[in-house]
Amino acid sequence: MKKIIFIIPLLILSCASHRDATRSDSDRENLLSEFEMSFNPSDYDEEIRLEEKKKESVEIKPKEKVNQEIINGFRIQIAMTKEINEANTIKNDLINLFPEQNVYVIFESPYYKIRLGDFTDKESANRMLPNIVDKGYKSAWVVPDKVVKK
Numbered sequence: 001m002k003k004i005i006f007i008i009p010l011l012i013l014s015c016a017s018h019r020d021a022t023r024s025d026s027d028r029e030n031l032l033s034e035f036e037m038s039f040n041p042s043d044y045d046e047e048i049r050l051e052e053k054k055k056e057s058v059e060i061k062p063k064e065k066v067n068q069e070i071i072n073g074f075r076i077q078i079a080m081t082k083e084i085n086e087a088n089t090i091k092n093d094l095i096n097l098f099p100e101q102n103v104y105v106i107f108e109s110p111y112y113k114i115r116l117g118d119f120t121d122k123e124s125a126n127r128m129l130p131n132i133v134d135k136g137y138k139s140a141w142v143v144p145d146k147v148v149k150k
Contacts, residue, residue, distance in 0.1 A: 073147030074125040075104070075115040076132055078140050087112035097135055101128075102148070118147035 078094060081087050087105045094103045094116055106113045116132065119125035125142045132140045 069149040070146050071120065071149045073145065073149075074119040074122050074142050075117050075145045075147060076119075076125055076129055076140050077143045078114045078116055078132065078137050080111045080113050082110050082112070084112055087114055090114045098132075115143070115145065118150065120147065120149065 079087075079090050081090075084105075091103050091105050091114055094101075094114070098116060101117045104115045106115060117125060117128060119128070119142075122142060129140060129142060
């Protein structure tokens with residue numbers, strides 16, 4: 001019983017001291033407005049200068065405009081996958097195997113299609129097809145597509 005009588009006043013005192021430590025919203029607003037009134041931004045108007053590095057003058061030649069005409073033609077579709085990393089790996093392999101041909105990755109949801117070449121006629125695409133099959137791409141076939149006329 002003596003313990004309870006001792007604990008209750010102790011709790012009341014601790015709560016009372018805690019209550020005084022918190023500030024009300026109006027007190028906070030008053031402090032903020034006092035600070036804003038006393039704040040002088042011109043005290044912070046120091047000039048800051050950044051030294052610019054001198055750039056070496058390099059003559060830049062404008063690129064020649066290449067008029068690429070897009071026509072109906074044919075490409076060889078090498079593979080079709082849902083994985084972009086696999087598509088890019090195949091593309092890089094084809095660029096190494098056939099550097100003279102353009103290689104394209106075309107996204108048609110949900111597939112990435114890897115296509116090679118810009119053939120204006122089906123016969124020239126069919127002549128290239130055995131070379132690709134011999135390199136291990138057995139499922140390659142000729143497909144109609146928009147191509148860049150050379």
